[in-house]
Amino acid sequence: MGSISLPSEIKVNPNMSNEEQIAIYLDAIKKYPQHEATCLLMIYMPYCWAGKKKEAANCLKRVVDMFEGKLNHTEEEINYLTFAYHLQACDCHEMGDFKKAAFLREKIIVLEPLEWEGFKNLGDDYVSMKDYDNAIRVYDMMHAIKHKYKEDSEDIKGYYFESMAELYEKKKDYATAITYWEKQLALVDVTFFNAADIHKKIAECYKHIDKSVKYDEHGKSIEWLNEQINKETDTSNLVRHYRKLASEYTEAKQGANANGCYRKAIEILEEKIKDPKMSYNHLHYEGDIAEIYSEMGNKAKAIELFEEIAPKIKDNQVTFTYYKLGELYASLNNFPKAIENYRKMLEINNRDHAALEQLCAIYLHLKKWDILQPYCEQLIEMWPDSSPRAYTTLALCFDEKDNYQKIIDLIENAIEVNHDEDEVLSGQCHCMLGTLYWKYHGNGEKAYEHYKKMMSYEPTEELKQQAGMYLVLMMFKPEGMAWADKFYKEFPVKKEVEANRPILTQEEIKALPYHHSKVPEDIVETSQLTYETKMAFAKELQTNPKYKEYFKQYEPYSVKEFIMNYVNHKMSLLSSAKYYANPDMDSHEYWRRHHTEKVFDMILQKKMFNLQILWRANKADLPGVEICYDFHGWEHKLINCKFLEEVTQQEVDLMKEFLVDTSMPNKEKWYFHAWQDYNENMAETEDGEREYMPLWYRFYDDRMNTGALLSLPNIKGEKEEEYKQIYYSWKREQPPVKHKKGKPYKMPKHLSRIWSHESEYNKFMETYENDYFLFLNQKNLESKKYLDETFTENEDEFDSALSTLKWADEVVPIEANESWHEAVIIAAAKYENQRTADHLDDIYEEYLRNRELFGDMDITITNFLHSKNSVDAHNSLRKTIGDMILKGRELRGEPQDFNY
Numbered sequence: 001m002g003s004i005s006l007p008s009e010i011k012v013n014p015n016m017s018n019e020e021q022i023a024i025y026l027d028a029i030k031k032y033p034q035h036e037a038t039c040l041l042m043i044y045m046p047y048c049w050a051g052k053k054k055e056a057a058n059c060l061k062r063v064v065d066m067f068e069g070k071l072n073h074t075e076e077e078i079n080y081l082t083f084a085y086h087l088q089a090c091d092c093h094e095m096g097d098f099k100k101a102a103f104l105r106e107k108i109i110v111l112e113p114l115e116w117e118g119f120k121n122l123g124d125d126y127v128s129m130k131d132y133d134n135a136i137r138v139y140d141m142m143h144a145i146k147h148k149y150k151e152d153s154e155d156i157k158g159y160y161f162e163s164m165a166e167l168y169e170k171k172k173d174y175a176t177a178i179t180y181w182e183k184q185l186a187l188v189d190v191t192f193f194n195a196a197d198i199h200k201k202i203a204e205c206y207k208h209i210d211k212s213v214k215y216d217e218h219g220k221s222i223e224w225l226n227e228q229i230n231k232e233t234d235t236s237n238l239v240r241h242y243r244k245l246a247s248e249y250t251e252a253k254q255g256a257n258a259n260g261c262y263r264k265a266i267e268i269l270e271e272k273i274k275d276p277k278m279s280y281n282h283l284h285y286e287g288d289i290a291e292i293y294s295e296m297g298n299k300a301k302a303i304e305l306f307e308e309i310a311p312k313i314k315d316n317q318v319t320f321t322y323y324k325l326g327e328l329y330a331s332l333n334n335f336p337k338a339i340e341n342y343r344k345m346l347e348i349n350n351r352d353h354a355a356l357e358q359l360c361a362i363y364l365h366l367k368k369w370d371i372l373q374p375y376c377e378q379l380i381e382m383w384p385d386s387s388p389r390a391y392t393t394l395a396l397c398f399d400e401k402d403n404y405q406k407i408i409d410l411i412e413n414a415i416e417v418n419h420d421e422d423e424v425l426s427g428q429c430h431c432m433l434g435t436l437y438w439k440y441h442g443n444g445e446k447a448y449e450h451y452k453k454m455m456s457y458e459p460t461e462e463l464k465q466q467a468g469m470y471l472v473l474m475m476f477k478p479e480g481m482a483w484a485d486k487f488y489k490e491f492p493v494k495k496e497v498e499a500n501r502p503i504l505t506q507e508e509i510k511a512l513p514y515h516h517s518k519v520p521e522d523i524v525e526t527s528q529l530t531y532e533t534k535m536a537f538a539k540e541l542q543t544n545p546k547y548k549e550y551f552k553q554y555e556p557y558s559v560k561e562f563i564m565n566y567v568n569h570k571m572s573l574l575s576s577a578k579y580y581a582n583p584d585m586d587s588h589e590y591w592r593r594h595h596t597e598k599v600f601d602m603i604l605q606k607k608m609f610n611l612q613i614l615w616r617a618n619k620a621d622l623p624g625v626e627i628c629y630d631f632h633g634w635e636h637k638l639i640n641c642k643f644l645e646e647v648t649q650q651e652v653d654l655m656k657e658f659l660v661d662t663s664m665p666n667k668e669k670w671y672f673h674a675w676q677d678y679n680e681n682m683a684e685t686e687d688g689e690r691e692y693m694p695l696w697y698r699f700y701d702d703r704m705n706t707g708a709l710l711s712l713p714n715i716k717g718e719k720e721e722e723y724k725q726i727y728y729s730w731k732r733e734q735p736p737v738k739h740k741k742g743k744p745y746k747m748p749k750h751l752s753r754i755w756s757h758e759s760e761y762n763k764f765m766e767t768y769e770n771d772y773f774l775f776l777n778q779k780n781l782e783s784k785k786y787l788d789e790t791f792t793e794n795e796d797e798f799d800s801a802l803s804t805l806k807w808a809d810e811v812v813p814i815e816a817n818e819s820w821h822e823a824v825i826i827a828a829a830k831y832e833n834q835r836t837a838d839h840l841d842d843i844y845e846e847y848l849r850n851r852e853l854f855g856d857m858d859i860t861i862t863n864f865l866h867s868k869n870s871v872d873a874h875n876s877l878r879k880t881i882g883d884m885i886l887k888g889r890e891l892r893g894e895p896q897d898f899n900y
Contacts, residue, residue: 537567
């Protein structure tokens with residue numbers, strides 16, 4: 001295909017705006033009708049940049065109508081026609097209509113049978129259709145073309161090897177792909193192909209074949225690029241080589257060398273800017289320098305330079321600058337400035353694909369669903385066949401429970417538009433569809449089909465786990481069991497440790513002594529069954545030889561701790577089994593139950609705080625509590641504390657009263673307080689107010705007449721502080737200790753606890769547990785996934801209130817208020833508190849049922865420490881404080897014990 005050149009009488013320069021260029025070409029068609037075809041083809045791009053796709057398409061249609069069907073074309077007419085066909089084919093390919101694109105390419109080949117580009121493009125269309133046999137046939141025809149110039153023949157050969165390599169990559173035949181990349185690599189000295197790019201391709205193929213193979217792509221690329229720089233004389237090529245070399249040094253973690261290359265590229269560009277002969281290209285060079293600073297990581301300098309350039313250029317040229325500015329600002333989390341630049345792009349071209357995509361990405365990140373939705377819809381409307389992620393992003397804007405069919409339709413549209421070009425997206429879409437078809441339609445066959453398709457795209461472990469969650473749930477339903485079984489037979493799970501777990505039928509599961517259907521109504525019988533089950537679980541883990549192989553790789557103390565926590569995890573799953581097995585209980589109810597448990601814990605916190613006050617005043621002895629710091633350990637698992645008096649019905653009713661008290665609609669959240677922090681809660685302001693005392697504590701004291709406790713003296717705490725000050729004074733007087741250099745410390749391998757690394761529990765369960773526990777665990781994971789997605793840490797109070805009202809199962813009245821934001825927050829708080837109060841009796845009943853279960857389980861403070869710090873760290877700090885107190889007592893001549 002030849003080139004299209006502009007007649008000398010038509011004056012257009014690249015610094016003109018799109019509208020200026022369009023006006024000149026339209027005027028030229030009237031003045032110089034003999035150049036109409038040229039002007040129509042030249043006007044195509046300004047129309048595209050201006051967002052006028054219909055006008056652009058009409059230009060190409062007009063050229064085709066002028067020459068198609070004509071006999072004995074001149075060379076110039078063939079050139080016009082093939083160029084129009086080529087642009088039409090590119091549009092079809094972009095929209096995913098590969099069949100029509102191939103039809104147009106075949107027309108080009110008929111007109112220009114010796115032009116290799118037509119064969120390459122046709123082969124690419126066949127690859128997109130996954131018609132690999134026809135693609136190979138066409139590529140072979142391209143390879144057979146003999147060009148009159150040897151260097152052009154070598155280029156054709158290089159493109160042939162590249163096309164074949166990419167084809168075999170698509171087929172996932174990476175070994176064959178490598179052979180073709182290596183053939184292209186052999187041509188780099190006689191063609192323009194870049195060896196660094198080819199080395200990267202070869203390295204990627206090896207990663208797919210065998211991740212243990214170390215292919216030194218950076219070392220090979222650096223060597224080749226240095227050779228090119230030493231023999232290069234063209235300054236533009238030198239800049240390109242230095243930037244590429246810097247990139248390779250960066251990936252090879254050689255930062256100093258990378259910066260040196262970037263500086264050399266900048267120096268060359270600055271010299272070119274000083275050259276008056278190159279004045280027409282100064283803005284281009286300034287943009288290159290800005291890009292280099294961005295590549296170096298100096299984003300502030302890059303922004304400064306791009307901001308200086310932007311006012312000097314027009315339309316499609318400035319669009320790129322706005323795009324770079326948006327990208328840089330977004331990378332610095334300056335989203336308002338990023339949005340501003342992307343919107344400037346839309347002012348130039350309201351169809352700008354890149355701008356719309358980036359705005360969607362930003363508002364998705366910010367979770368601004370109301371703003372995100374219209375941008376997604378605009379992107380889909382203007383680019384319906386080339387924006388697959390717009391469909392999946394739009395799906396996130398809808399509530400899944402009420403709009404699941406709309407979401408399914410959007411994801412199916414994404415798959416259709418994607419054409420497997422983005423295989424990661426294809427895998428994600430099929431995983432989502434499998435889940436939705438099972439979750440809302442109970443369609444096991446559809447779920448199986450989509451999960452099976454997901455597996456063909458080499459999904460990540462995370463994606464397979466998401467599918468696995470619902471495949472396990474399918475196993476517990478007649479309409480899903482056979483399909484889940486079929487999936488696992490076709491895609492057996494690879495275990496790090498060979499699975500040694502019992503596979504049970506539905507009848508065997510129901511016969512398990514701890515199945516939720518076997519739980520007695522009588523509280524005493526239930527307590528006895530729960531106690532016996534817990535003891536049996538613990539004994540099994542401690543004595544069964546099958547677990548020894550797994551545990552022997554870990555430090556023994558952490559194994560003991562793991563067993564303790566794992567047993568409690570299993571018991572927790574059993575306690576929620578009747579909820580998990582109830583299909584009518586969704587994740588919202590699970591969250592409400594979880595929240596109510598935490599509110600119930602506030603009752604226990606107040607009871608413990610009152611005990612702490614009595615203990616500090618020497619009016620109570622508590623087993624295992626020797627120093628004030630011990631209360632911090634108990635704060636996180638009070639439900640297992642034996643010396644804490646049982647919660648009464650009166651206290652439960654008092655909490656209900658507190659929750660619905662209209663004088664305090666905005667109650668503190670259970671996670672806002674360090675409930676046993678005596679010094680913070682008792683601290684007084686100048687006015688004598690205890691502003692950090694939790695509202696619940698004040699409410700309790702007022703109703704239960706326990707406020708007098710607050711006036712008791714802090715004897716223990718003040719004594720401890722005295723002893724610590726004596727210790728500090730003594731310590732400052734001691735000469736510094738010179739520690740002998742010992743052997744390097746080797747960190748023991750610990751088993752992780754559930755709150756820090758849940759995957760350890762999941763892996764253990766999948767290896768050893770029966771199907772019933774796998775079902776319960778997957779339900780637990782599903783509920784937690786909902787919590788993570790719905791209630792984010794960064795959610796502000798108003799957004800949180802909206803989330804609460806969104807999931808409300810009844811109409812919630814919003815009372816008049818000067819601030820509607822405040823009215824929404826108050827309404828949500830009242831609703832949430834009332835629903836929590838309604839569920840409190842259920843939690844109290846379970847508390848009473850489980851109250852007697854922990855006496856023989858070796859419960860200590862550290863067994864149930866629920867912080868991110870390790871048990872060792874807690875014990876270490878506790879010992880340090882205790883040793884300081886004992887040393888202080890010794891220095892004062894008192895007994896070294898905690899009886900003070």
